[in-house]
Amino acid sequence: MTENSAIPSFPPSQVTRLSWNEALCVHCGACVGQCLSRAFIVDEATRRVVHDGDRCIACELCIPACSYGAVESIGEHPGKPGEPL
Secondary structure, three states, X not given: OOOOOOOOOOOHHHOOEEEXXXXXXXXXXXXXXXXXXXXXXXXXXXXXXXXXXXXXXXXXXXXXXXXXXXXEEEOOOOOOOOOOO
């Protein structure tokens, strides 16, 4: 974690990438409540969930929160999903 940041950062080679399929998303916001880095937010103007891939730390907490399969992990993970690296 950087000194002035509350968002943890990991070397890109140690985390998975997440894929968010907006077509499957029902914009219920379950992922928003689980997202540690605030990569998932509800757009105040549209009331729709949006994902900022640049903020995502791929902690994977959003995956089990989504009952609709709109979020999935892609890539390699050195340990168990969600496990500290």
